[in-house]
Amino acid sequence: MAALSQHHRRYDFEGDLDKALNRVDFFRLFHGIALRYGFEHFCVLQVAAEMEGSNLASKLVLHDLSAGLAETYDKRHRFSESDIYKSLRRSAIPTVWHARDENTEGEDAEHNLLCQLGFDLAVVVPLQAVSGARYAVIFLGDEGGIARQQHMELCYEANCVFDYFHRVVLSVRTGMGLTPRETEILRWISYGKTASEIALIVSVSEHTVNSHTATILKKLDVVNRTQMVAKAIREQIIL
Amino acid sequence: MTVPVNILLVDDDPAENVIMRALMRKVANVTIKLHYVETVEAALEFIRTAELQLDLILMDNRLQPQADFRETVPELRHSGYIGPIGVISSSITDAYFQSIDDYGVDFRIDKAELDPTAIGFIIQEFVNRDSRAAQ
16 A cells, blocks of 8 residues: 555554554544544445435445444335435535434434434544545434534544545455465465365465455456456466 | 354453453343453363354463464464454554464454444454354
8 A cells, every 4th residue: 555645644643544454443443533532333334326225234334333233224214315314415514413403303303314323413524535436434422412623623533544444445446466365365266275275274264265355356356266266367367 | 143152262361351251241232152261272172172163262462371462373273263363452552463464363452442342343344244144
């Protein structure tokens, strides 16, 4: 990953950002922000170009909601019709939401995401990746509100963490070179080994092997392991 | 959610077992069964003999007589354990924590950061996706 310059102002959290390696590290960073500003949970989600039919669970790219909460929400409500999602479609200005806002009565209350999820306060920070893709992070909690200074700092920190998260984790794309570990796993796949066998051989977890395999699929722009090996041989990544 | 998640804590401080057990009880929507051993040798024995599917190992970074995770985790991996391993420590700032991938570690987390939400997140990341899907 190309290093950022000193002009990318990251204040005292630069060290933590530079050290973040994987999804757990980015969970730690986002969760840390949430706790520092009095929130309980966060969710980073994709703001798709097409809003119709989108449900919450499929939009989440990283979150710390309780197990099954997003899926339960999707059974009862349509995320694409929620007030917060609609506001993300209207503007990229950060928003603050209270479950009992005066203007969320009657019909609007039906689509009040906070009430639907059971929280009192949400701060929504719209984000943009360097690729141009739109995302947002929603901080959820039960506090009464957030002060202006804190709100601005929260938005800035969320922006910085998301930028790293996107570049380190989300932005794997076709044409990027394979790491030595990915090449090693690709070679074992070409020998017909299963994920659990490769995990044993390479001395990592099966989860790590599966995660590397998913990355290789994306980088080589292929849909399965057979096509992966065929393309790798064709392009002489493995001989 | 009725199938319990089996987590093995390896830590030479029994107080950590008490703290962790209390934390695990607070994780929403998941039943966790926490198993505890004090040494790597006991962990190896547990993996060999336990008649259950171990979903996750949480390993204290420094366990006597080994130096740190760079010695302990490869021992577990060489014994054939391919489930997720997370290293927990009171500080994860030392430079060698940047090379967890080389030693078969899936993630690292500061003990101070391990709250019920963090444990819930780790279970969703490492347990639900792989082992449960395969069942």
